Amino acid sequence: MIEIDVHKELLGSMGKMELDVNLTIESKNFVALSGQSGSGKTTLLRILAGLEHARGKIRVDDELWLDGTHCLAPQQRGIGFVFQDYALFPNMSVLENLLFVRKDRELAKQLLDLTELAELSNRKPATLSGGQKQRVSVCRAMMNRPKLLLMDEPLSALDPTMRNKLQHEILTLHKNFGTTTIMVSHDPSEIYRLSSRVVVLSQGKIIQDGDAKSVLLRTQGSQKFSFEGELLDIVKVDVIYIAIIAIGQQIVEVVLDGGEANDLHVGDIVSIGTKAFAPMIQRLKEKS
Structure with missing residues (x-):
């Protein structure tokens, strides 16, 4: 021991x-x-x-x-x-x-x-x-x-x-x-x-x-998975917004509604999880 x-x-x-x-x-x-x-x-x-x-x-x-x-x-x-x-x-x-x-x-x-x-x-x-x-x-x-x-x-x-x-x-x-x-x-x-x-x-x-x-295994509630990443950009496409996020060596896109987009800022550290196969994004830390 x-x-x-x-x-x-x-x-x-x-x-x-x-x-x-x-x-x-x-x-x-x-x-x-x-x-x-x-x-x-x-x-x-x-x-x-x-x-x-x-x-x-x-x-x-x-x-x-x-x-x-x-x-x-x-x-x-x-x-x-x-x-x-x-x-x-x-x-x-x-x-x-x-x-x-x-x-x-x-x-x-x-x-x-x-x-x-x-x-x-x-x-x-x-x-x-x-x-x-x-x-x-x-x-x-x-x-x-x-x-x-x-x-x-x-x-x-x-x-x-x-x-x-x-x-x-x-x-x-x-x-x-x-x-x-x-x-x-x-x-x-x-x-x-x-x-x-x-x-x-x-x-x-x-x-x-x-x-x-x-x-x-960083999951909460009934989430199937979750990852941390940095929010690189938020792009508006017609009536929806797309968050571009760096997770390790990969870049992923997540669809946001207007309320979620307004609450996030480029540079934020965020978590991405799924619940019943619907991705959710949540800010973990504001940009410096």
């Missing part, structure tokens, strides 16, 4: 804020950390890794990692950390990158076999694709059989097909090694596939905590 109660003043996108996180995580859980950029997710991972100082307490099973007078060094914490940028040693082969962490060829072979990297074991990182480099990074993080695996958006730079493949491999390693995993992600499909629990941060505070379905 991991007990976390940490506090640290941060400089976020809206100025100074206090990271204030109190969590208890059961062993072998897969926890996804989500929330807007600047909400404190990566800082929390770095505090858990011992790479940043904070006030408070961290206890992992019977080991005290942090309290008011004690801060365990990163190399003594039994963690694995997977960064966005792979952080591989360019002058070492794939196998050498793994053995640098721990001289255990049997474990290295097991990890390379599980991630289909065995045939690339003598290759240097510069000759690998992005997906292959990230698999090596994950394998290297597992070489110490870590109690806690920390991943900071490990798949964000990969194409959807490769992301799906690596998601499966990460989940396989998580289960096979019985590791407790905490991963920062903004991808709802990734969070849903991998996590047993989702913790959402905003301005350094936990605003949601639950299973993936309850956190990600």
Whole structure:
């Protein structure tokens, strides 16, 4: 079990804020950390890794990692950390990158076999694709059989097909090694596939905590679905109005009546939902 109660003043996108996180995580859980950029997710991972100082307490099973007078060094914490940028040693082969962490060829072979990297074991990182480099990074993080695996958006730079493949491999390693995993992600499909629990941060505070379905399925009443987006334009066509809204990488159109159009402004953040297949639009936040 991991007990976390940490506090640290941060400089976020809206100025100074206090990271204030109190969590208890059961062993072998897969926890996804989500929330807007600047909400404190990566800082929390770095505090858990011992790479940043904070006030408070961290206890992992019977080991005290942090309290008011004690801060365990990163190399003594039994963690694995997977960064966005792979952080591989360019002058070492794939196998050498793994053995640098721990001289255990049997474990290295097991990890390379599980991630289909065995045939690339003598290759240097510069000759690998992005997906292959990230698999090596994950394998290297597992070489110490870590109690806690920390991943900071490990798949964000990969194409959807490769992301799906690596998601499966990460989940396989998580289960096979019985590791407790905490991963920062903004991808709802990734969070849903991998996590047993989702913790959402905003301005350094936990605003949601639950299973993936309850956190990600943002519906109210009898709505069938709902999405958030930015209102880009309102166009009048004869007697109706059409709202043009950006949702992620897509643009959608929603028909409005005159009253709805008058209540909305370009730049508003809105939610779009359906009820009995009739789209409804509702403002969530006025434009700045």
